[in-house]
Amino acid sequence: EHAHHLMKRYWKSHVSFSFPRLRPIHSSLSDIPDARYEMRDKNLVQMITALRLCFSDAGLVLSTREPAGLRDDLIRLGITKVSAGSKTNPGGYSGRGDAIEQFEVDDNRRASEVAAVIANQGFEPVWKDWDRAFLGNQDD
Numbered sequence: 001e002h003a004h005h006l007m008k009r010y011w012k013s014h015v016s017f018s019f020p021r022l023r024p025i026h027s028s029l030s031d032i033p034d035a036r037y038e039m040r041d042k043n044l045v046q047m048i049t050a051l052r053l054c055f056s057d058a059g060l061v062l063s064t065r066e067p068a069g070l071r072d073d074l075i076r077l078g079i080t081k082v083s084a085g086s087k088t089n090p091g092g093y094s095g096r097g098d099a100i101e102q103f104e105v106d107d108n109r110r111a112s113e114v115a116a117v118i119a120n121q122g123f124e125p126v127w128k129d130w131d132r133a134f135l136g137n138q139d140d
Contacts, residue, residue, distance in 0.1 A: 003055060016059030016081070017051050019044060021066070041070060045077065052078035068107040072117050084114035 003015050021039050039047075048060060061081040062071055071082060084107070107114075115125035 003058065007055075007057075014059060015055065015057075016061055017055070018061040018063070019048065019066075020063050044070075045074070048074060048077050048079070064105045064107040066106055068109055071107055071114075072121075075118060075121055075123065082114060082118075084109060084111040 003017075006013065007015050021044065044066075051058065051060060059080045060078055062074055062079045062083075064071075064083050066074070071079075075082070115127075118125045
């Protein structure tokens with residue numbers, strides 16, 4: 001309902017959904033009261049399918065937290081954005097490798113490898129890592 005409201009009220013905007021499952025659980029599931037709500041792969045597939053059917057124009061984002069094989073399969077369900085070669089530690093792209101990762105990356109493939117998978121499935125990989133809008137208003 002919230003996404004429908006945003007799309008109607010702010011029709012020039014683009015709505016996206018992301019699926020960052022919290023993982024891994026470093027404890028036995030019985031020790032965690034809310035672990036019964038763990039999202040399994042089949043639940044993730046069901047959610048992605050439902051959102052694609054209900055929001056055909058929305059972006060669906062899948063992170064490197066998911067295993068490579070699962071990510072490859074989910075692309076066919078209408079995933080529109082996938083990350084690759086991700087660093088999850090603060091300042092990870094600065095070249096200083098001493099920070100601790102915020103979460104574990106499961107798919108460690110390079111961007112070129114993920115792009116090849118996308119192309120092999122008949123889709124066109126689109127690269128976007130910079131935009132003039134990031135610079136702000138340069139007229140000031």
